[in-house]
Amino acid sequence: MLPPVDLRPPFNITRTSHLRLNVADLAASRDFYTTVLGLVVTEEDHSTVYLRGLAEACHHSLVLEKSTDGGTARRIGFRVFFEEDLDEAYRYFRDRGLPAEWVDMPHQGRTLHVADPVGTPLELCATMETRPRLHINFEQYKGAHAQRLDHFQLLTPDVYELCAFYSELGFRNSEYLEYGDELVGAFMYRKGTCLDLAMVPGDGPSLHHFAYTVSESHDIFTACDFAGILGYGDQVERGPGRHGPGGMLFAYLRDPDGHRVEVFNSHYQTIDLETEPVRWDAASVSTNARWGLPALEQWYFEASPFVGAPLKSPAVRPAPMTLEKFLASPQLP
Template identity: 45%
Template sequence: MPIPAPNLYPDFNTIRLSHVCLNVSDLATSRKFYTDILGLQVSDESDSHIYLRAMEERGHHCVILQKSDQPGTVEVMGFKTFDEDDLDKAETYFRSKGRPTSWVERPYQGRTLLTSDNMGIPLEFYHKMDRLEPIHQKYALYRGVKPLRIDHFNCFSSNVDDSVAFYSDFGFRVTEYTEDDESKRLWAAWMHRKGGVHDMAFTNGKGPRMHHVAFWVPTPLNIIDLLDLMSTTGYVDNIERGPGRHGISNAFFLYILDPDGHRIEIYCSDYQTVDPDLEPIKWDLKDPQRQTLWGAAAPRSWFEHGTEFVGAEVKDSDLAATPIIAP
């Protein structure tokens, strides 16, 4: 099935991904992991929430840790629009697609539209977020893996073709994709708004579930430093996959799990995709360098483990094709 042509003039203008709210069991345990190990900075905190940002970010938060009786689930994924009018246009758009819409109050954000995609992933759109002072040159604050910014989401979808068609219609563009040669269906796809390889990606599997949230770091050496830190501070078992380099995206990567099982990718060295007529790159599902240009093959957990979204019904995929899995 061919990937859809990009919609260069969508009904509303999404700039980029913005933030994610993760449900956790113990705020103190999660705070230690996200600040001392990853190196995110606390913007604010209470008995129920911790708001975090990365070093280059001026917005108030890119991660919200929420104490919950449903730990290991995802509350919502957030995106920023170009202007205020885009929020009203987005409401009209999602209603026309039969998706639920409501206006919600979010601390440190202006008007916020809550909706969901065709698979039930909860999404929120906003334009204004409180701005904080720049800290990217406050080098005394740098610790952990030294994350610069949130980079992308990757989600399991029970039908990648349908997910790609839905996001493409409101302006996301495919940069790379994997096609199952037998069925000619999409097994995975990478889609962007901000001019990198992806803001949102979809992988075939039981879904919707979050596969991972990724953070951009300056160099591969930051990832090596993180591995040394995790292996000597009690987190060696939280290292799931890597380091290595992806064929898709060309990114140097590491995958780790937080204390509640949310998967995090540490990521650098992908490429620019600003040109609107850039042709997507196609990969064969059986190409071993697709997922790993070099490095150990992905373990089975990487294809099977994900964190569910609150309120979203999870369905099995009917696409049985499988890539190479480590023994």
């Protein structure tokens, strides 16, 4: 059973916006994201690189910050529609005893730092500097031609609790996973496609992955090819394959610091209110992938911890079919 959704939430989050990652080697990470994914550098200095997809007009969707804590995530960002939504958000979080503070961030309008009930650090803003979109500047294309940041997936100790919180903020489920009567996966959206924020059980809060869309299916293979050329071939962690839920083609790669990024060929539309969420049985083989081998065990359990957010473990740890279990199966010849 899914938590109820507030269709008139206290403030209006519109979409996934951006994220901030700590990296140990700024040059290596820059090279990975521009050459493998094909992101564009909007601006950079000795400690920070701001990147965006080819179809993105806003200044950045990915911020890389040089740090001795490489491999950790700083914050995930969402956009709100109006400036007054930020004021409502500030009151909402403060009234519930959750962190909320105003900060100044380069290239963004007024920005609010908050955290959800499991401690995920969030960044909310209503405006950001813009640059020309480059989606038809084909001569500048590199790598997988990544178009736009689409969603985040979190590991959380309590999927239902976190799903209930974001449901209060107007997030709706496109699809969800249940094991018996237990909610073990929620795929939630605000922007009218099927995903802005996904959550599954695990040591959290931690960032399992973030995802960029590509225009053509073959761009997914291009990302894998360029990863191999750059010496990251063994960091193509899962895929290419096709998801069970959603049915999208995908590949997951690990960057030089171990952050996991997905490239995939976009989503279906969900904006209409009569669209019901699709239930998946987590015990079903088709939940994992439509075809291909299962994922490595590390894909299910490894994630980027958030700076300053203590990890908590779920009461019941999932036991998915992994590649290791599959290869050890006595049914194999």
